[in-house]
Amino acid sequence: MRGVTSEGGRLLIDGEPQLVLAGEIHYFRVPREQWADRLDALVEAGCNTVASYIPWLLHELPDGSLDVTGATRPDRDVAAFIDLCAERGLWFFARPGPFVMAELMNEGIPYRIYREHPELVPVGWDGVRTPSRTLDYLNPVFLAEVRRWYATVLPLIASRTVGNGGNVIALQLDNEIGMLAWVTNSPDLTPHLLADFRRWVLFRYAEPSVRYPVALADDAAWAAAVRSPQEAWAGALRVDLALFMRHRFARYVAELRSMAEVFGVRGVPFVINIHGTEAGGGEPFPIGISQLVQTYAGVPGMISGSDHYVGELTLQSTPDLYLMNAFQAAVNDPDQPLTSVEFEAGSGDYGDGMDTLVDPATVDLKTRLFVAQGNRLINWYLFAGGHNRPLDEPVGNGIDRIAFTGERHGFAAPVDPEGRRGQTYAATARAGRVMRTMAPWLAAMRPEPDNLQLGLVLDAYATEYHHPGSAVMTAVVDDLRRHRGAGPRRALTRSALLLGHQFGAVWLEREAPRPDAVLLLSSGQYLDGPVQRRLVDFVTAGGRLLLLGRVPCFDLAGEPCTVLADALGVRGLTFVTGADQYFPTVSAHAWAAPWPQTRVGWLEHIDPGAGTVLLSDQDGRPCGAEVSLGAGRVVLFAAELPSNLELFGRALNRLGATSRLSLHSPVPGVFGLTGADDRGQRLIHLINITGHSPEVRVGWDGSEPRALTLPPRTGVMLPRNLITPLGVIESADAELAEVRADRLSFGPGLAGAASEIRLRGPRPLVTGGELSGDGDTWVIRGRGPVSLQAECSR
Template sequence: MSTVLLEDRRIVIDGRPQLLLCGEVHYFRLTRADWADRLDRLRECGGDTVATYVPWLWHELPDGSIDLTGRTHEQRDLAGFLDLAHQRGLRAVVRPGPFIMAEVKNEGIPYRVYEQHPHLLPTTWDGAPISTRTVDYLAPEFLAAADAWYAQVMPVIADRLAGRGGPVVAVQLDNEIGMLSWVTNSPDLTDGLCADLARWAVDRYGKDGATQRVGADPTDPRAWATALRTPAEQQSLALHDDLGRYMRDRYRRYVAALRDSAERHGVRGVPMLVNVHGTGGGRGRTFPVGISQLFESYRGQPQLTSGSDYYLGDLTVTNVADLYVSNAFLAATHGPDQPLTCLEFEAGNGDYGEDLTVLYPPEATELKTRLCVAQGNRLLNLYLFAGGHNPPLAEPVGDGNDRIAFTGERHGFAAPVDPEGRLNSTYDAARRALHAVRGVADLLADGDEEHDGLALGFVPDHYLTEYAHPASTARTAQVSELERFRGMGSRDVLARALLLGGFSFPAVNLQSPPPADAPPVIALASAPTLGADVQRRLVDHLRAGGRLLLHGPLPERDHDGTPCTLLADTLGVTADGWMEGGLHYFPSVVGRDWAAGPAEVRVGYAQLLAGAGEPLLVEVGSGRPCAMEVAVGTGRALIIAADYPCHLGFWRAALDRLGVRRRLRHDADEPGLVLTSTVDRAGQRLLHLLNVAPSAIEFGLRHRDRPLLSGRRLRIPARTGLMLPADVRVGTATLVETSCELLSRSDHEVLLRPTQAEDVAVFATDRKVRADRGEVHVDGATVTVTIRSADHAPLRVAFV
């Protein structure tokens, strides 16, 4: 029997931090005869855990009974599948809904739930019916139906928990909560929800305050519901703000109800998971919308954590910062015990429609894997790992194919293992990635990313934009403005420049009190809308001697439209004009002092500033400053109110001005290198080097101004990465540094993978060292192994 705990942002199994390398295999889409093959494929790929949805729609029969043991169909034998996974040496993560999505009809909810309770399908803006098969999550009838489903499925899972000697190490509650309403801009506005929101608003603002913000009396149900469904323009910003905040609380209560149901029906002693949606179109710019919706559902909840859904396609200079920032923003909403996990880690070739409109290169999986583990993801679930076939519904519904899903008979066309069990090119890439991670899994499972003394500011309320009434011009303008400036900055330049400029950094949730170990420098992509609470925290940060890089327009109002200039007033700077690029005007800027460059630089916009700060950038046409340096007591701020391009030298100089020093430095001229490092509690380190550029990059590397590898230059081919160990114990010896990757180690030997035309491995030891090839040079207690390898075959070094 095993104990599974979330501690110190780690997954601790039987007292030892561990990584869970998962693959999603849907037993219900495979014949029993294929189960063992797919599970073996997962093990061969380097996985140690299988994940699966459990579709309520499939397991509930026409007579209302539930089959989870295969008495009516072998593909309903959840118990048998989990038992087989256990026999094959795999752990399991189970995802029993009630919603599962996965292209299953009704998102996995049985048809009879809608037929018996048609009012569960919500109305939305202007009283219109909602366009998706979502439900009012807190409707008593739905909670009762979901509890009845849990009463059947959870005991089957509970019998197979790790604490009872089984394979199950985690259980996911529901799936992508709130996603359907967001992507269709269709908030649930049933009568019951409107009445509940009235109680929430009165508790928060009082009766008069609620009336003023929504424009209707909360004790008049009909008038109140009408005002919510068709907002008056005067109340629009306040109403949308309250609607989003209320939905966060509603999702929190829904997750709490599901957890209570799961525990009542026996699932206790393993972590619970809530997955966060939001990527789309190969980008992560909207992923924080999902965080904003759900962070109150998991934040600070014991033995529960979030899991990301990452669908980013390829990883290039375009979107590498998306992935990095998504991980950082998610971590910023976690408590001290909650680790990062990824419950849907895109692993296939991207041909989801079988139309060949896209094929992702195989190396994308490897690059994304390497970056996620470097940032502390303790669980990665390759989704979808194996395809299958959609069986017919137990009872025909006359919808054209009468199968459980709308993808036809075959499902998972793009997966590394296709529906017929054939491997595509992404299988080998996934195997390379997982085996590379497995060689240093103990260092990653107990390691934390090291940072450079700055944090990217995260404002969840900047992403409280999932709803906008179509007729509200004020709300439409606010959402457009926030989408332009928030998060990663205008044109994503702020985050991209930090990451490709060689910095590694966490995020800090600016709507929560700062952690004790908060970095001294905050970089924030600002917008005209910024909450008073956040402005006040930034003011306190500056007055306490902190430093701030503010990129974007000066904040001037709160989210409900109330004027708020706390931050600008403290900075002593005001907005004094706006220059926007267009058909007849092309704003350009020139730098002053440390920001001076060889030529003027065109920008998309420039907000002109007035105040006592030192000008840094001047808009050419007007001759007015659009960037300033300002002292606030012992604190200091750089205000860059223009979308300055991603000139890495400029942004490095800005951070240098604020006292940020990169601990890892390279001298490559080409952009595309991402550098970070992790260190475990014993001081063992991994250097994570990724090249997301389309060409090879050669460079020298320094750590805290000390040349690494005796100044030898490294070459990383296009679209590959390295994890180089440093100060890693090998028995009584220490692997001080090497240009090889670590494949395995024991007390007496180490297996290394060469990566360069000439590699070195430096050991500190008083034992005799033998290498199966190459040259061994001994200098006192320092032993250097040098190898020249064309095929990069593994190198075995033994200690005798």
């Protein structure tokens, strides 16, 4: 069947699983006569897809007319660019907005919209105009303008979808929806939105006037109550506004999708781009998931993609990226694949000032991590730079170009604005070629999590709006930010990963953890009642919980809620933080000992009830305990602990966590993951993010571990039972470099001076190694790259 679908987390094009490796090239920033050169560089780098924004701002002329055919400028011919991609054998991923960001003026919206429709421009807290260029998405006036844009651009895309014999495989609806309001903490509180919000409140609550004791029917009173909330309802408003905006964003996306389908776009997935990384960290990424979850989760024909900028892979950013993928997968339905539609590539020097120079190996290491976690589409952003041409009509803003980055754009990209291959191109191309070689297996493999799950409390990330003058809102948001996700200092995720565990996540507002799972959860004081009840039921039935953080005692609106504490018989007492000349420390007891007295940033004294004390401060006051509940157990660490493999390893062992992948490295920074398909083919992914060359011991499912030496800043995919044209690779401690119908080539081995490859099949011809064995199982050992060739092709 022609078209693009998803099934079991795989992306199928014309019915076949595919790994889509794309590069973002902005046709509108590259002269038309140079398009072919940029596409050739992309093909050379191993990519099979081109992605590009299609900016409304660029295609609308000063008189309001639209040109997408190149009638006024050659680089406005969208169809010609898509067709040129097809000529190069490349699929196309279309991103027509209406918002596109990409450092464009107004985020890609024409200036005319703001001039002619000032009612679309929101105000936020206290009626102050929003500092960003966001608009009221669902205002009928804006939707009418979007429909006019879509009516012009989408038919030419629709006629080129895969189902119609073309090369367009996906269409993104808008871009980073809700991001502008989040980063400015300025909700879009237009009169139109406030009226919509009031209808939502009246429908949701049986007694809305109790929740909001104001004259709800009075527009002015209602506007004041939301824009400048009193403390009596501030906690409730923070929760309601986030939930309402989820619902509103879903309605907005449904409107865009309906328009796209009316204009002929069918048979390809609609993509939602999730924003959320900030200042080189991925901790806030799930804010984007929280905002946009209802736009795609469980919605047929919709998929989501991550958008991340964290620089190099480090011991901080690696757990962040892993968590992003795990949480995104937890929200997806079983058929929806993971994708990354803005996957950071290049040198990281976004200011063109030689402020940053990312290790060229970074893009390879990140790509390996993402495909190991099941990503099926990766779009390297930005792959090729270009130039920002002048606006057709100057606006007097000091630059008068289509973007605010100056004349040149994409200085950090592997291909620079002038088309030269930059400092990271060679490394990027090597990564692309490896992925292209392994794509037939990667496209069908799924991650293999252990009996470990990370708890996602999505509402803990609904922190995008809080009035800066509200003590209630601020207290809740500060607590959630400190404790959610991977936990303080990323201790949960980092420790589990470095111990060799593979794990997914479970969305606790929607479902309970697996009965056999050990649940990792970080929580502060604020945790909603239904989630607390779900945790109690899980543990009572035999579940095991490692809880890092404070004892929950409030719901997310700030109301008392002690369901979990009551069940455990544990109480939080005093909260202690480090201060000038005061250094809180903890010591371990019972099975958690021995562990040296360790300084922490904060701790909470607890009354452990009938539990066993595991941690205490220097005065012997408990701040950690093990508690039995029904058939299950809870280990509570109420302190800001560092990632420590000894302490967290004991806790996980105590709770019964197991790992099929045995991974031991003397240097922290080696990560291992596995993926397998329905036929038992498997890849062991090893990623060394450090500058060291540690000897790592790696074993699988009880096998005798092998000692492998990983070069600095490298990754490998080691085959297990991989079906190839020459036979089944039972195991190899070297990565496949080339696969042909009559030939297999391997890179250098990792097992000391010699590599070992075990092949089941006809006797091969060997170059670069020695062959032994008989029957149909062969062992090949070599000291460098090894090639195997079918005898019949000699």
